[in-house]
Amino acid sequence: DGVNYCTISLNQHIPQYCGSCWAHGATSALADRIKIARGAKGADVQLSVQHMLNCGNVGSCHGGTVDGPYQWIYKLGKRTGSGISYFTSQPYLACSSESRDGICKNADTSCKAENIARTCSTFGEPCVGLSEYPNATISDYGSIMGKNAMMKEIYNRGPISCGIDANPLLKYTTGVIRGWSLMQDHVVSVVGWGTDPEEGLYWIVRNSWGEYWGENGYVRVKSGALALERSCTWAVPDTYTAPEKNNEIHCYEGGENCKVSAKDESTAAAPATRKPELWKRDEVERRGFQWRGNSSTPSSHELLFTPSNGFPETFSWCDKDGKSYCTVSVNQHIPQYCGSCWAQGSMSALADRIKIARKAEGIDIQLSVQHLMNCGTAGTCQGGEPNAAYQWLKEISDKTGSGISYTTGQPYLACSKDSDAGFCKGVDFSCTAENVQRTCATFGKKCVGMAKYPNATVAKYGSIQGKDAMMKEIFNRGPIACNVDAVPILNYTGGIVTAKSKDTDHSISVVGWGTDDKLGFYWQVRNSWGEYWGEQGYFRVQSGALALEQDSCIWATPKDFTAPERVNLLHCYEDGSNCAAAVSATELVVCVIERPFAGSPACLRSPASGSSGMIGSMFQAGWGVCLERSVARTWESFKKPENHANNWEEAVSFWAVSFAHELAHFESPLHDRQHGRAMEMSQRAVLPGLARVLSKPWGSAVGSQNVVHRKWTLQGSGGNLLG
Structure with missing residues (x-):
């Protein structure tokens, strides 16, 4: 019906190889069914594969079963009342207890509170486990086999998880794949079917090898081929955390009121001081960037349209004409603390604008903040400058023709070259090919950098200031990145923030505005502290509060991006050998x-x-x-x-x-x-x-x-x- 119900694509093989297909196939199909239940409204829910690897006992990076994940989620929900946590509470590390590759040797993946849902409030402080966290449970699950049963289940309730023979897929690039197989050694999710004039019925299959593989991470499989119809599983969503369910979690930024031991402790107020995550002007200019720069003079912002009867009282890109143009929520503070707000705010606003350009059709694109920290000079985990992030992206876009990579090729690890928190110490975050875009083919083999990879470039960028300019930019072209004073929102749990401030130390993205009967005009703001914070990761700010309007905001317009409708997919092999960057x-x-x-x-x-x-x-x-x-x-x-x-x-x-x-x-x-x-x-x-x-x-x-x-x-x- 012109609406996309498939959640974002995934890559099980990075930052190092992990054979967790069994978990990815199951959780992605379940996340799609949650999106179906929500009518594709709101930001996508992304479930935590890492929670399952840490605590599920149904598989590891060395394999699992097709039906094990749903059995575990079902039993967990019945036993505890909570289900599988969200990705923004426990990100994917591609590690399990027996893993020793890459970051795994320094990562703790035991089943304890902070490895179910965590927050990390600042440098030097331990991460804490949360007793309350966004999660999803299931009410029913089962197994099916055969074409007719698969079609009936998919048509009525949504995508399913199925086993498949992966061997013929290793060098798949495009088209309908065929070939008889007896054994299954890999798990995928099946989202639909189609008919080819030559091959007949085929299944539309989502894999978990990244968007540079196959058809943007998908493959079409001829009916009867690759043993796909031999064993499939399904699950029915029961409860899940979402704003429309009125069951949001309202944890403080440091998790003091939600941490596992909070029942035995007082919830002390958050500290009045924090380390700023934004550079001052002298630091920005010292590093060769223009302060509050614009890519052109005069700025293209000046040419934007202002309605003759004024802007509407309420406007949000997260709910415009019944569609959500807001991409997935993020958490900059995990798996360890990282002050990357400057990158998160700017890249999430740009990803939203790409979704707007695509009319909210197709799979959401998530841009790689880690690529920006590995190779950009606009900031690190110790802070940065959002306008400089766009300047860097514009520069590499013009110089190389390629822009910032996608998260499915370079995941966020909350590390930079100057980090020593968590597993960051001793890991290479220099700007090498594999730290721009990578694939890791199997255990013990070196990950390889990709010479070609999905990416996004920008055409223009600029700075604006003040309420009227902000409304005009958001209304015409999409979300923007702005700066706020973060101290008054550390313990925010809901409502409209009214605190006045003189300075800013944190970057966010503004997606719209509204009007309150008592407090008047307010901004709708997306933060990067996870979905257990605030109003499912968002907050509302009264006009004039938190210094939001007195500091500059920034914007960028997308130029090009990798997507099926643009006919510019990469079609790399599973091991990347046909796209790998040569060793210099x-x-x-x-x-x-x-x-x-x-x-x-x-x-x-x-x-x-x-x-x-x-x-x-x-x-x-x-x-x-x-x-x-x-x-x-x-x-x-x-x-x-x-x-x-x-x-x-x-x-x-x-x-x-x-x-x-x-x-x-x-x-x-x-x-x-x-x-x-x-x-x-x-x-x-x-x-x-x-x-x-x-x-x-x-x-x-x-x-x-x-x-x-x-x-x-x-x-x-x-x-x-x-x-």
């Missing part, structure tokens, strides 16, 4: 230095995954032993005092040229060409690689990011580099 020489050096001996062979990718030139030559020349020998030989020379005379710059140059000479042996069999090739490599790859490695905050190193300002010593016997 600099990346090779970085990898080798960081893992000099046992790890060095893992620094190379095979020619089949997109490597060429130096890397390809090494691969074919028996690179494993040779590369280790090169590293060892040059390192031994590097440790000799006579080779650097205690001068760090000379030492770096010596090692760079020596190592480049070793690498050049792979590239050129002719001795008289090796020296020139080595000098080229040292300048193009080795020195930049060293600079990137040594600019990381290892040991006690302090000071400038410039390598020559770092003070290092060599440990005499072991050859370790110490801060």
